[in-house]
Amino acid sequence: MNTTTQIKKDQKQFEFTLYLNDNIIVQRYFNVIGYNHTALKSLDFKEALDINTEIIKFHLKNKTLDYMTDNSRQYYENPSYDQNKNNDKIKMVVKMNERVIGYREWDATIYPVKIRYTVDIRQYIYDIITRIQKCLSEKTDKLETTYLEHNLI
Numbered sequence: 001m002n003t004t005t006q007i008k009k010d011q012k013q014f015e016f017t018l019y020l021n022d023n024i025i026v027q028r029y030f031n032v033i034g035y036n037h038t039a040l041k042s043l044d045f046k047e048a049l050d051i052n053t054e055i056i057k058f059h060l061k062n063k064t065l066d067y068m069t070d071n072s073r074q075y076y077e078n079p080s081y082d083q084n085k086n087n088d089k090i091k092m093v094v095k096m097n098e099r100v101i102g103y104r105e106w107d108a109t110i111y112p113v114k115i116r117y118t119v120d121i122r123q124y125i126y127d128i129i130t131r132i133q134k135c136l137s138e139k140t141d142k143l144e145t146t147y148l149e150h151n152l153i
Contacts, residue, residue, distance in 0.1 A: 014136075015098075016129055018056070018121065019091040020108060025119045030129050034137040040101055042143040048135040052128045053092060053104045056121055060090075063115050082112040090116070094132060102132075 014032055018025040039045050067082075074081040088109055094102035108116045121128075 013097055015095040017093045020116060021088055026121060028125060028129060030133065032133050032136045036137060036140060038140045039136045039138055039143055042145050043147060044135050044138060044143050048131045049102045049104055052131060055124050055128065059121055059124065060111050060115060064111050067112055067115055082114055084113050088116055
Protein backbone atom coordinates (compact mmCIF):
# COMPACT_ATOMS: atom_id res chain seq x y z
CA MET A 1 0.00 0.00 0.00
CA ASN A 2 1.18 3.47 -0.87
CA THR A 3 2.43 5.57 2.09
CA THR A 4 0.21 8.50 1.07
CA THR A 5 -2.84 6.23 0.97
CA GLN A 6 -1.95 4.86 4.43
CA ILE A 7 -1.64 8.38 5.87
CA LYS A 8 -5.04 9.36 4.44
CA LYS A 9 -6.63 6.27 6.00
CA ASP A 10 -5.14 7.15 9.39
CA GLN A 11 -6.46 10.74 9.25
CA LYS A 12 -9.79 11.68 10.77
CA GLN A 13 -11.65 14.93 10.17
CA PHE A 14 -11.85 17.02 13.34
CA GLU A 15 -13.38 20.40 14.07
CA PHE A 16 -12.68 22.95 16.80
CA THR A 17 -15.35 25.62 17.28
CA LEU A 18 -15.70 28.40 19.82
CA TYR A 19 -19.18 29.92 20.19
CA LEU A 20 -20.72 32.87 21.96
CA ASN A 21 -24.25 31.58 22.48
CA ASP A 22 -24.97 30.06 19.06
CA ASN A 23 -22.70 32.42 17.11
CA ILE A 24 -19.39 31.06 15.87
CA ILE A 25 -16.38 33.03 17.08
CA VAL A 26 -13.76 30.79 15.50
CA GLN A 27 -13.93 27.47 13.67
CA ARG A 28 -11.05 25.37 12.44
CA TYR A 29 -10.88 21.97 10.78
CA PHE A 30 -7.90 19.72 11.30
CA ASN A 31 -6.73 16.13 10.99
CA VAL A 32 -5.17 13.76 13.48
CA ILE A 33 -2.68 11.37 11.96
CA GLY A 34 -2.54 8.06 13.82
CA TYR A 35 -5.78 8.68 15.72
CA ASN A 36 -6.11 6.47 18.82
CA HIS A 37 -9.77 6.00 19.83
CA THR A 38 -8.67 5.09 23.37
CA ALA A 39 -7.52 8.70 23.88
CA LEU A 40 -11.14 9.92 23.92
CA LYS A 41 -11.79 8.21 27.25
CA SER A 42 -8.47 9.14 28.81
CA LEU A 43 -7.71 11.72 31.47
CA ASP A 44 -5.21 13.17 29.03
CA PHE A 45 -7.99 14.27 26.65
CA LYS A 46 -9.99 15.76 29.52
CA GLU A 47 -6.93 17.67 30.68
CA ALA A 48 -6.18 18.88 27.13
CA LEU A 49 -9.69 20.33 26.92
CA ASP A 50 -9.38 21.83 30.40
CA ILE A 51 -6.06 23.48 29.53
CA ASN A 52 -7.52 24.90 26.31
CA THR A 53 -10.49 26.26 28.26
CA GLU A 54 -8.18 27.90 30.79
CA ILE A 55 -6.11 29.49 28.00
CA ILE A 56 -9.24 31.10 26.55
CA LYS A 57 -10.48 32.21 29.99
CA PHE A 58 -7.07 33.67 30.85
CA HIS A 59 -7.04 35.63 27.58
CA LEU A 60 -10.54 36.98 28.23
CA LYS A 61 -9.63 37.88 31.81
CA ASN A 62 -6.59 39.86 30.68
CA LYS A 63 -8.61 41.68 28.04
CA THR A 64 -11.24 42.45 30.69
CA LEU A 65 -8.66 43.87 33.09
CA ASP A 66 -7.19 46.08 30.38
CA TYR A 67 -10.64 47.27 29.33
CA MET A 68 -11.74 47.97 32.91
CA THR A 69 -8.53 49.87 33.61
CA ASP A 70 -9.01 51.99 30.50
CA ASN A 71 -12.63 52.69 31.49
CA SER A 72 -12.19 52.87 35.26
CA ARG A 73 -13.96 56.22 35.49
CA GLN A 74 -17.14 54.82 33.89
CA TYR A 75 -17.05 51.77 36.19
CA TYR A 76 -16.57 54.00 39.21
CA GLU A 77 -19.61 56.08 38.30
CA ASN A 78 -21.73 53.11 37.18
CA PRO A 79 -20.69 49.60 38.35
CA SER A 80 -22.92 47.99 35.71
CA TYR A 81 -21.24 49.94 32.92
CA ASP A 82 -20.93 47.87 29.73
CA GLN A 83 -23.27 45.10 30.82
CA ASN A 84 -26.56 43.95 29.38
CA LYS A 85 -29.38 41.63 30.41
CA ASN A 86 -28.26 38.74 28.18
CA ASN A 87 -27.27 35.41 29.73
CA ASP A 88 -24.38 34.85 27.35
CA LYS A 89 -22.48 31.55 27.30
CA ILE A 90 -19.17 30.68 25.70
CA LYS A 91 -18.97 27.15 24.33
CA MET A 92 -15.94 25.24 23.13
CA VAL A 93 -16.78 22.19 21.00
CA VAL A 94 -14.49 19.55 19.50
CA LYS A 95 -16.04 17.25 16.92
CA MET A 96 -14.89 14.19 15.04
CA ASN A 97 -16.79 13.51 11.82
CA GLU A 98 -19.71 15.70 13.03
CA ARG A 99 -19.92 13.88 16.40
CA VAL A 100 -19.18 15.91 19.53
CA ILE A 101 -16.23 14.41 21.41
CA GLY A 102 -15.39 17.36 23.66
CA TYR A 103 -17.51 20.16 25.09
CA ARG A 104 -16.98 22.95 27.58
CA GLU A 105 -19.36 25.78 28.43
CA TRP A 106 -19.05 28.70 30.81
CA ASP A 107 -20.77 31.94 31.74
CA ALA A 108 -19.68 34.88 29.60
CA THR A 109 -21.49 37.55 31.60
CA ILE A 110 -18.47 37.92 33.88
CA TYR A 111 -16.76 39.72 30.98
CA PRO A 112 -17.85 43.17 29.76
CA VAL A 113 -20.05 43.18 26.67
CA LYS A 114 -17.31 44.75 24.55
CA ILE A 115 -14.90 41.92 25.47
CA ARG A 116 -17.28 39.01 24.99
CA TYR A 117 -18.54 40.32 21.63
CA THR A 118 -15.02 40.92 20.27
CA VAL A 119 -13.19 37.71 21.25
CA ASP A 120 -10.02 37.19 19.24
CA ILE A 121 -8.04 34.04 20.08
CA ARG A 122 -6.19 33.68 16.77
CA GLN A 123 -2.82 33.75 18.52
CA TYR A 124 -3.77 30.66 20.55
CA ILE A 125 -5.40 28.52 17.84
CA TYR A 126 -2.20 26.71 16.85
CA ASP A 127 -1.45 25.69 20.45
CA ILE A 128 -5.06 24.68 21.15
CA ILE A 129 -5.34 22.46 18.09
CA THR A 130 -1.84 21.01 18.49
CA ARG A 131 -2.63 20.01 22.08
CA ILE A 132 -5.74 18.15 20.89
CA GLN A 133 -3.88 16.50 18.00
CA LYS A 134 -1.04 15.28 20.21
CA CYS A 135 -3.44 13.87 22.77
CA LEU A 136 -5.61 12.06 20.24
CA SER A 137 -2.62 10.47 18.50
CA GLU A 138 -0.84 9.37 21.70
CA LYS A 139 -0.05 5.68 22.11
CA THR A 140 -2.33 3.80 24.52
CA ASP A 141 0.50 2.87 26.89
CA LYS A 142 1.30 6.57 27.41
CA LEU A 143 -2.30 7.57 28.20
CA GLU A 144 -3.75 7.80 31.69
CA THR A 145 -6.79 5.52 31.48
CA THR A 146 -7.49 4.89 35.16
CA TYR A 147 -8.99 7.15 37.79
CA LEU A 148 -9.24 6.16 41.46
CA GLU A 149 -8.60 2.55 40.51
CA HIS A 150 -11.42 2.62 37.93
CA ASN A 151 -10.67 1.74 34.34
CA LEU A 152 -11.93 4.49 32.00
CA ILE A 153 -11.84 2.49 28.78
